[in-house]
Amino acid sequence: MKRVLIFDSGVGGLSVYQEIYTQLPSLQYIYAFDDAGFPYGELPEAVLIERTRHIVSLLVERHYIDLVVIACNTASTVVLPTLRAELSIPVVGVVPAIKPAALISKQKAVGLLATPATVERDYTNQLISQFASDCEVYRIGSTRLVEMAEEKLRGQTVSLDELAGILAPWRGKVDSIVLGCTHFPLIKAEIAQAFGAPVQIVDSGLAIANRVKSLLGEVEFGEQSGLRCNFTYSSAADPHTAALNHSLEALKLGAVQSLNYPSF
Template sequence: MKTVLIFDSGVGGLSVYQELQALIPQVQYIYAFDNAAFPYGELEEDVLLQRTQHIVCSLAEQHNVDLVVIACNTASTIVLPTLRESLSIPVVGVVPAIKPAATLSQTKVIGLLATPATIHRSYTHELISSFASDCEVRMIGSTRLVEIAEEKLRGLPVSIDEIAEIIKPWQKDVDCIILGCTHFPLIKDEIRQALDKAIVIVDSGKAIANRVKDLLGDLPLSYKKHLNLTYNSAATNNEAALNSSLEKIQLNAMQPLHLLDF
């Protein structure tokens, strides 16, 4: 059975995991999140690179991983070249789905919802220039939405009014929203409820899953049902509720990462 490692600073990458698990269930998945340093958007780049490289390379060797997914937009813009030099296996990153949004938009006014770090990253602006030069891209950077997604998986209620206030600047203009953080698909239904009109919402999850399937090549048609592994780097609040959410999507209870020496 082939093994795929999915890495993020928090639980946002679970949105990517769910797309992967739905498309390629015959793979062993390892979901690892570095919540001791959450959120990654507030780390210095050299610290983010050091932590990611250490955790990913250690787990890849420990579990004989066949492919790595960096399920974090912020980390992907920084760590991919170094990881690809360090590892002999494919490393897949995530980027905001700007190209498909530009194609889908009728008004050519698009909203990009991401973390503040992704909003300000030059890589994001290069994507806009390359794939959405005929569009007006209005950006909102929100760390609070990341926290809301984390809280949801720990069993806490989500305030539609709070989300509506965050995205209020868009309500009368954009016709397509890009979820430019892997946390945001976890609250996609709530974001949709907070909008006052029908707006197309896109993210990169399905595209990532298709890319991983292509890179893995031929896979067995039959497989035994199994639980996938979860690692985290620090204790979490509402751990029982989070483990319950993980079990519902075929992930085992969290195990501590004994890899960090920072």
């Protein structure tokens, strides 16, 4: 049975996991999140690289992983070269879906919704220059939306009024929105409702799932699901809520376990 490790700073990578699982339900999945270092958008690059390298290497060795997905836009922009140099297996990253958003925008006005770090990255500027040079690209960098997605998975209600306030500068300006953080698809319905105007919302989840499928090649679909155990790991020592474990169970993932590694 092939094994895939999906890594993020928090629960945002679950949106990528869902897309991959839909296409490849017979794999074994290990989901790990570094909530002790959350949010990654506020960490120095050197710290981000070391934390990611440490956790991913630990779990690749423990579970004999076949492929790693760094399901975090912020981490993907800085850690992929390090991981690919150290690991002998494929490492897939995520990037904001700027190209498809630009293609579907009739007004040629795109909103990029991401973390403060991602909206300012040189890599993001390169994507805009390469794929959206004919568009006006508006940017909002928000850590609060990341927190909202985390809260939703822990059973809390997302405030539509607060969301509407964050999105207010774009109203009447954009007709497509890029969800440039893997947390944001978890509150996609709330974002659409709070925006209050017709808008097309895109993310990179499906593209990542297609990439994973192409890299793993043929997968045996006849395996009995009862033989598969999917794991979830957290770096934080704090107990996790029953609501989060319930959400994980609904996604066919196991309850959160501690990674038990020395803190940085």
